[in-house]
Amino acid sequence: xFHRIRALIIKELLALLRDKKGRMVLIVPPLMxxxxxxxxxxxxxKNQTLAILNLDRGQPALTLEQDFTAATTFSRVIHLQRSEExxxxxxxxxxxxxxxxxxxxxxxxxxGQTAQASFILDGRKTNAAQxxxxxxxxxxxxxxxxxxxxxxxxxxxxxARNWFNPNLDFRWFTVPSLVCILTTVIGLIVTGLSVAxxxxxxxxxxxxxxxxxxxxxxxxxALPALxxxxxxxxxxxxxxxxLLRVPFNGSLPLLFGSMAVFxxxxxxxxLFVSSLSMTQQQAVLGVxxxxxPATILSGFASPIENMPHWLQTISYANPLRYFMTIVRxxxxxxxxxxxxxxxxxxxxxxxCVTLSMATWLFKKRME
Amino acid sequence: xxxxxxxxxxxxxxxxxxxPLALSALSATIRxxxxxxxxxxxxxxxxxxxxxxxxxxxxxxxLLTVFGLDTCSNASQLHEIIGYMPQKFGLYxxxxxxxxxxxxxxxxxxxxxxxxxxxxxxxAFTGLESFQQRLAGRLSxxxxxxxxxxxxxxxxxxxxxxxxxxxxxxxxxxxELWRMVEELVDEETAVIWSTAYLDEAxxxxxxxxxxxxxxxxxxxxxxxxxxxxxxxxxxxGISGNRRQVLARALQQQExxxxxxxxxxxxxxxxxxxxxxxxxxxxAGSEARLTPVVPRFEDAYIDTxxxxxxxxxxxxxxxxxxxRNRDVIVEAEGLTKRFGSFTAADDVSFTIRRGEIxxxxxPNGAGKSTTFKMMCGLLRPTSGTGRVVGLDLQKxxxxxxxxxxxxxxxxxxxxxxxxxxxLDFFSGVYGLTGAHQKETVARMIDIFGLTPHLTNSAKDLxxxxxxxxxxxxxxxxEPAVLxxxxxxxxxxxxxxxxxxxxxxxxxxxxxxxxxxxHFMDEAEYCDRIGLIYRGRMIASGPPDELKTQTRxxxxxxxxxxxxxxxxxxxxxxxxxxxx
Numbered sequence: 001x002f003h004r005i006r007a008l009i010i011k012e013l014l015a016l017l018r019d020k021k022g023r024m025v026l027i028v029p030p031l032m033x034x035x036x037x038x039x040x041x042x043x044x045x046k047n048q049t050l051a052i053l054n055l056d057r058g059q060p061a062l063t064l065e066q067d068f069t070a071a072t073t074f075s076r077v078i079h080l081q082r083s084e085e086x087x088x089x090x091x092x093x094x095x096x097x098x099x100x101x102x103x104x105x106x107x108x109x110x111x112g113q114t115a116q117a118s119f120i121l122d123g124r125k126t127n128a129a130q131x132x133x134x135x136x137x138x139x140x141x142x143x144x145x146x147x148x149x150x151x152x153x154x155x156x157x158x159x160a161r162n163w164f165n166p167n168l169d170f171r172w173f174t175v176p177s178l179v180c181i182l183t184t185v186i187g188l189i190v191t192g193l194s195v196a197x198x199x200x201x202x203x204x205x206x207x208x209x210x211x212x213x214x215x216x217x218x219x220x221x222a223l224p225a226l227x228x229x230x231x232x233x234x235x236x237x238x239x240x241x242x243l244l245r246v247p248f249n250g251s252l253p254l255l256f257g258s259m260a261v262f263x264x265x266x267x268x269x270x271l272f273v274s275s276l277s278m279t280q281q282q283a284v285l286g287v288x289x290x291x292x293p294a295t296i297l298s299g300f301a302s303p304i305e306n307m308p309h310w311l312q313t314i315s316y317a318n319p320l321r322y323f324m325t326i327v328r329x330x331x332x333x334x335x336x337x338x339x340x341x342x343x344x345x346x347x348x349x350x351x352c353v354t355l356s357m358a359t360w361l362f363k364k365r366m367e
Numbered sequence: 368x369x370x371x372x373x374x375x376x377x378x379x380x381x382x383x384x385x386x387p388l389a390l391s392a393l394s395a396t397i398r399x400x401x402x403x404x405x406x407x408x409x410x411x412x413x414x415x416x417x418x419x420x421x422x423x424x425x426x427x428x429x430l431l432t433v434f435g436l437d438t439c440s441n442a443s444q445l446h447e448i449i450g451y452m453p454q455k456f457g458l459y460x461x462x463x464x465x466x467x468x469x470x471x472x473x474x475x476x477x478x479x480x481x482x483x484x485x486x487x488x489x490x491a492f493t494g495l496e497s498f499q500q501r502l503a504g505r506l507s508x509x510x511x512x513x514x515x516x517x518x519x520x521x522x523x524x525x526x527x528x529x530x531x532x533x534x535x536x537x538x539x540x541x542x543e544l545w546r547m548v549e550e551l552v553d554e555e556t557a558v559i560w561s562t563a564y565l566d567e568a569x570x571x572x573x574x575x576x577x578x579x580x581x582x583x584x585x586x587x588x589x590x591x592x593x594x595x596x597x598x599x600x601x602x603x604g605i606s607g608n609r610r611q612v613l614a615r616a617l618q619q620q621e622x623x624x625x626x627x628x629x630x631x632x633x634x635x636x637x638x639x640x641x642x643x644x645x646x647x648x649x650a651g652s653e654a655r656l657t658p659v660v661p662r663f664e665d666a667y668i669d670t671x672x673x674x675x676x677x678x679x680x681x682x683x684x685x686x687x688x689x690r691n692r693d694v695i696v697e698a699e700g701l702t703k704r705f706g707s708f709t710a711a712d713d714v715s716f717t718i719r720r721g722e723i724x725x726x727x728x729p730n731g732a733g734k735s736t737t738f739k740m741m742c743g744l745l746r747p748t749s750g751t752g753r754v755v756g757l758d759l760q761k762x763x764x765x766x767x768x769x770x771x772x773x774x775x776x777x778x779x780x781x782x783x784x785x786x787x788x789l790d791f792f793s794g795v796y797g798l799t800g801a802h803q804k805e806t807v808a809r810m811i812d813i814f815g816l817t818p819h820l821t822n823s824a825k826d827l828x829x830x831x832x833x834x835x836x837x838x839x840x841x842x843x844e845p846a847v848l849x850x851x852x853x854x855x856x857x858x859x860x861x862x863x864x865x866x867x868x869x870x871x872x873x874x875x876x877x878x879x880x881x882x883x884h885f886m887d888e889a890e891y892c893d894r895i896g897l898i899y900r901g902r903m904i905a906s907g908p909p910d911e912l913k914t915q916t917r918x919x920x921x922x923x924x925x926x927x928x929x930x931x932x933x934x935x936x937x938x939x940x941x942x943x944x945x
Contacts, residue, residue, distance in 0.1 A: 007794025011780060011787070019782045019823070202778035209742045209849070210795045211768035 004212055008220025016190065016228065026190075026228065027235075030182045034236055038174050038244055048132065050074040051095035053083060058106020060147075064117070067139050068099055073132065090122050097121045097132050109147070130303055131173075172247070175240040176331040177300045180262075180324045182236050184294065187229040187263045188287045191270030194221050195362075196283035214363050221274075222267045222355075229263050230256065250330030254340050258326045261347045265319040268354025275362040298324045319347045372526060372557035373397035373420065378429035380415055389415040390580045393429070397573070399525075400554050404571030404588070405561035408858030409829045411577040413561040414454065417530050420559070421451050433526055450524030452515050454531050460504030464495055464514055467503050471518040489517040492547060508730040509540025516547065527551065527558045533567060534855075537729035537884065538927050539934060545570060563856055565664040566886075576667065578858075583670060591666040595635055598669075599661045600642070602632040606651025610870040617677025617867075619643040624665065624674035626863065627870075628890045629910040629926070635665045637673065664859055664887075675864045680813045681837075682871025685844055692719045695878040696741065696847055700750035703736050710736040712901040713750070718894075723869070723879040725892035727930060733901040735851075738882050742772055742849045755846050768796065771845035775852040777836035781825030785816045785835050788824055789842065796843035810838040830861040837868060848872065850881040854888060866891055886926045897933055904937045 017023050054065050069077050078095055080086065089095050100118040108115040119136050121129040198204035207217055237255070240246045273286035297304070297311065298320035304312055315321050322343040329335035378393040390412045397403050405413050418424045419431055422442040431438045436445045458467055468489070472482050490496045493513040498506065503514060512532050519527065529548070533541045545567075552558055560571065568574050568588050576584035576591070584591050605612055613632050616622050621640040626633050636642065645654050668674050696718040703711040711733040718724040728734040739745040741752045743759040743766065752759045757766035779788050789807040798806055811817060814834040819827055824835060833854070840848065848869070854862040869891070873879060883889055889909060896906040905912060913924050916932040924932065 003799055004795055004797065007791050010794075011783065011791040014787055015780055015782050018784075018787075022782065201781065202774050202776045203780060204778075205744055205774060206772060206778040206792075207795075208744055209767055209770065209772040210792075211764045211797065212795055213764060 001213075001216065005216055005220050005223075008212070008217065009224050012194065012220060012224040013227070016224065026186065026232065030186060030232060030236065031239065033182060034175070034178050034239060034244075037178050038240075047075045048073055048097075048128070049076040049078060049095040051078040051080050051086070051089045051098040052101075053080040053086065053098060054101045055083075055103040056101050056105040056107075058110075060106045060109050060115075061101045063146075064101060064105075064140075064143055065099070067143055068136070071135065071139055073135050086120060090120065093122065095122075096128060097136070099136075134173075172332060173328075175244055175246040176327045177298075177324060179233060179236050179240065179331075180298070180320060180327050181295055181300060183229050183233040183259065183263065184266055184320055185291065186232045187225055187266040188270045188273075188291060189284075190225040190228055191221060191267045192273045192277075192283045192287040193280050194225070195271065195274035196277045196280045199277075200279055215359065218271060218359055218362055221271060222264070225267050225270065226260065226263050229266075230259060233259055233263075246331060248331055249334045251334070254335075254337065255327065255330050258323065258340055258344045258347070261344055261351060262319055262323040262326075265347050265351035265354050268351055268356075268358045271358035272354060272361055275358060275365050294318050294320045297321060300324060316346070317350065319350045322347050371396045372399040372434055373559075374430075374432045376430040378416075378419065378431055379427050380412075380419060380424065381427050388427075388580050390419075393580075393582050395575055395582060395585050397557055397559065397575075399557040400552060401572035402548060402552060402558045402560055402570070404568045404574040405559055405577065406563075406565060406568045406571075406574055407577035408563055408861075409856035410579070411858075412580040413563075413577060414530055415580075416577070417451070417453075417528050417559070417561060420526070420528060421449055422446070447522075448525040450519040450522070450527040452519040452527075452529045452532060454534065458503040458511060458515060458518070461502060463500050463502055464506070465499040467514060467518060468521070471521050475522050477521055485521060489520060492520075492550075493517045494543070507540075509536045509543070512536055512540070512544060513547070516544070520551070523556075525556055527556060529558070529560045531561050531563065533562060533564060537732075538886070538930055539729055542931070564885075565667055565859060566662070568663045574663075578671075584667075588663045591670070592661045592663055594666045595661045595669050597658070598636040598638065599659050599665050600634050600636065600656045601628065601659050602634065602645070602648070602650055602654055603630075603657050604651070604653035604655055605630060605632065606653055607649055608874075609650075610874060612648050612650045612654075613870065614677035614867075615648050616643060617674070619647065623672075624668045624863070625677070626866070626887065626890070629908065629913065631910075633659065635661075635669065635673075638669075668859060668863075671860060674860060675867060677867055679868045679871025681841065681868045682875050684809055684813065685841070685872065685875050685877075688720065688846060688876030690721075690876060692721075694718070695720050695755055696724070696880060697753040698737070698741060698750070699753070701737060701740050701747050701752060702749045703733075703740060703745060704748045709901050711740065711747075711898075714896075714898070714901075714903050715750075716896050716903065716906060718878050718880060720878055721873050721876050722894065723873055723881065723892045725889050725895045726880065726882045726898055727889055727895055728898035729934070732899045734882055734898045736901075737898060738849070738851060738880070741880060742770060743767060768843065769845055770847045770849060771840040771843070772849045773836050773840040773851065773853050775855055777832045779824040779832060779836055779839065782823055784820060784822065785824055785827070785831075786811065786820055788835060788839055792839040793842045798843060806842050810842060814838050829857060833857050833861055833865060837865065841872070846876075846878065848877055848879045850879065852883055853881065854883075854885065862888075886930070889926055897930065899934055899937055905933050 016026065050068060052065055052068065054061055068074065078089065080089065080098070083100065086098050086100065089098060098120040100120060102116060105115045105117055119133070121133055195204065198207065241248050269290050270287065273290065274283055277283040277286055297315040297318045304315055304321065307315070326340055326343045329339060373396065375393055375395045378390060379388060380390040381388045405416065407413055415424065419426055419438065420433065422438040422445050425439055433445055434448060438445060459470065462470065468486055472485070477485060490499065493516065495510065495514060495517065498510065503511065506514060516532070532544055536544065548558055548560065562568070572587060574584065574586065574588045574591070575582060602612065602616070609627060609630060609632055613625050613627055616632060616634055617625050621636050621643045622634050623637040624635040642656055645656065648654070694717045698714055698716050701711055701714045702709065714737050716724065726734050726738055736745060740747045743763055746760060754766045755769045759766050780791065783791065786807065789810055793803050793806055811820070816831065816835065819831055824832065827835065854865055857865070869879060881888070881892065889895055892909060894906060894908050895912060896903050909926055912933065913926060913929045916924050916929040921928055
């Protein structure tokens with residue numbers, strides 16, 4: 001059995017790589033997309049206007065206000081006087097965000113209580129808002145560190161996410177996401193087309209009349225795809241780190257371990273699509289039917305938290321959601337094994353489901 | 368020149384610098400009022416020439432004029448007078464018959480008032496009147512071709528080009544297509560019919576015979592056949608094994624070409640040689656040589672210098688299987704239903720060791736369904752298929768390791784080299800280590816693949832593809848070979864070579880199940896099963912079927928005539944008693 005699967009794997013790799021055009025298709029477009037997304041489609045946010053409503057005259061509040069005013073992201077600052085002005089500023093797009101420091105901010109801090117402040121963002125500009133939010137988080141983080149240095153025990157509470165981007169460089173956010181998306185594309189395309197291509201060429205029947213068991217055929221299709229997608233994933237990581245200068249802080253074994261589990265889930269989807277399609281054209285359409293929603297529900301373009309509840313629930317079935325979290329974590333901060341594991345086991349379950357479904361459909365379609 | 372509708376002068380066409388010329392230095396004239404056959408194997412340049420005639424391609428050099436119009440400068444005028452039916456006619460499968468006709472009428476600017484008349488005439492002509500509302504995708508192969516023809520005839524063309532209209536069309540529909548085209552021809556119209564079937568050439572008044580881009584013959588087919596007049600014979604009354612007789616006959620220097628025809632053997636003698644001694648052939652005491660009418664194909668092989676020899680190196684390299692008459696392949700009440708449609712209905716047959724069994728039948732009659740059930744590609748609704756005593760559904764892996772399969776399109780991995788293909792298929796069938804290496808090397812040797820080892824399989828000439836496909840399917844020395852239209856589109860020389868191998872393998876005890884549209888190929892079978900409307904309506908040796916259908920009108924039917932008669936008889940019987 002091992003020998004037969006080996007023959008299949010060699011054949012599959014040769015079929016993908018022997019042809020010069022085939023090699024180019026696998027390598028050039030992903031790299032192109034990587035550069036396109038990280039340069040052209042940069043979503044870096046600069047020259048923004050911030051509105052500040054500071055109702056507190058205390059020193060801590062003033063320092064926080066100055067920290068925001070000093071940030072390069074905000075080239076213009078509007079000072080508001082009353083909270084009634086806030087809706088107008090946001091609605092008329094005069095500012096992308098409003099920092100609202102209530103009157104008791106300094107007092108709460110001095111009394112060792114949690115000081116409340118609000119950071120209101122223009123939710124219509126989802127991407128920019130998300131990034132600004134990240135910037136704000138970073139500023140507050142610094143502010144908090146300074147407080148701690150002075151021996152202040154009390155906290156402040158401002159909604160802040162994505163604070164792992166200390167240089168405020170959007171590419172740091174894009175490249176890890178692209179590692180996820182491009183490995184997904186490769187994994188899906190390689191498997192999605194494989195069975196359909198053989199069906200088109202008529203070689204599929206040749207495989208079916210051979211002593212190969214259907215499971216062997218599936219393994220023979222899944223392993224080369226896994227190998228190629230892993231290699232491509234590594235290539236993108238290397239290019240991202242070396243050429244695009246994105247830091248890599250985490251552990252490589254954790255990255256590859258979780259990538260393998262993730263790819264198995266994806267390959268299951270690809271094989272399912274492939275078993276269903278009679279032609280490569282159908283397979284490509286099928287792949288996109290999965291790819292587009294999976295990308296959107298992964299938190300790549302817009303935060304999952306901003307989606308309606310029912311979509312958030314659906315996104316739990318999306319392997320890309322978990323892998324995105326893992327890769328961003330591993331890249332930008334050295335996340336511990338426990339965190340990676342918490343995101344990996346759901347992918348393992350999804351992989352079991354997709355691979356079983358692919359096997360079931362594959363066997364069923366053979367009749 | 369009123370007598371010439373199409374003039375070709377020194378025409379050359381190449382698809383690319385590094386590719387061999389698709390057509391080289393071709394000169395010919397085509398007359399109106401007749402059907403001109405454009406004959407040659409796949410890859411000979413037939414389609415290229417047709418596309419040049421329609422001005423879809425422009426010549427690399429040379430001149431092509433149609434009714435005085437140069438294809439280079441008068442393309443749009445030319446399109447007004449041409450009817451072209453490409454190999455895959457552009458029927459819209461999701462439109463009905465009448466919608467397809469309307470579409471082509473629009474494209475051809477046939478106005479609404481003319482339209483009713485034209486459609487009525489064409490529908491009557493093609494016999495599609497009662498199928499007007501049917502989707503084109505649901506028509507049978509033959510009906511699709513007729514609709515394609517109707518669409519090409521919406522404006523009566525002066526030049527009608529038909530590119531392999533009979534491919535994938537069963538003998539019955541093929542006859543009807545011929546009848547329709549022959550009715551069309553008049554003083555004004557020229558018809559060009561391209562085909563890879565050499566027997567169709569004999570129906571044409573004029574033939575252009577192409578081989579690898581060169582014109583090797585032009586003129587009435589009889590002129591070519593005359594080359595071999597008095598040299599064509601049948602060895603009749605053979606009492607021994609006819610395959611061995613053929614192998615021995617092909618070893619005689621007097622014999623340049625030979626094929627099996629039922630119980631007899633057809634041979635063509637070399638020019639200037641006498642007859643071979645029947646005693647050497649060991650064909651039995653009853654054997655005799657009877658002169659027969661030469662065929663176009665005999666002459667074609669003659670122009671190429673004779674056919675291949677009769678010994679198969681492949682068969683010699685195989686381990687011979689035990690000599691007994693055990694039942695090796697068995698179909699028992701095979702039935703397949705797709706929804707309410709019964710594709711195969713209670714089909715039963717047995718094939719003994721060393722027998723060639725042919726499945727014949729019109730398109731969509733259930734031949735492929737039966738074949739697929741036999742090699743385990745389809746699960747029967749009821750009934751069983753057994754190979755070497757193993758049920759294909761219960762022990763699929765074990766049964767499949769004993770069978771070899773060769774599909775119509777030579778399903779090879781196009782991006783892999785011939786050696787990689789051989790490595791793969793031998794590996795899949797469990798050959799390992801030194802044994803695998805030896806086997807692959809032997810196949811490369813036997814099939815002369817060495818000059819093509821660096822190419823990808825998809826770039827091989829069709830003859831080599833066919834050899835490679837055969838090699839891939841026999842490396843594990845199967846007890847049973849399943850062949851699905853194994854030689855369609857292949858030139859007659861390669862087809863003879865193929866059958867030499869198959870005959871050799873059969874002598875080693877291999878059992879063969881083959882489906883085919885070629886009557887020539889059917890003649891090689893020991894027995895034939897005729898599948899029609901999902902049932903096996905007749906079975907027996909080819910000669911028996913011919914005898915069975917003898918009638919005063921057709922005293923000595925060919926296999927094709929026998930085939931058609933059997934279908935008609937069955938229809939007649941079932942219309943009387945529904």
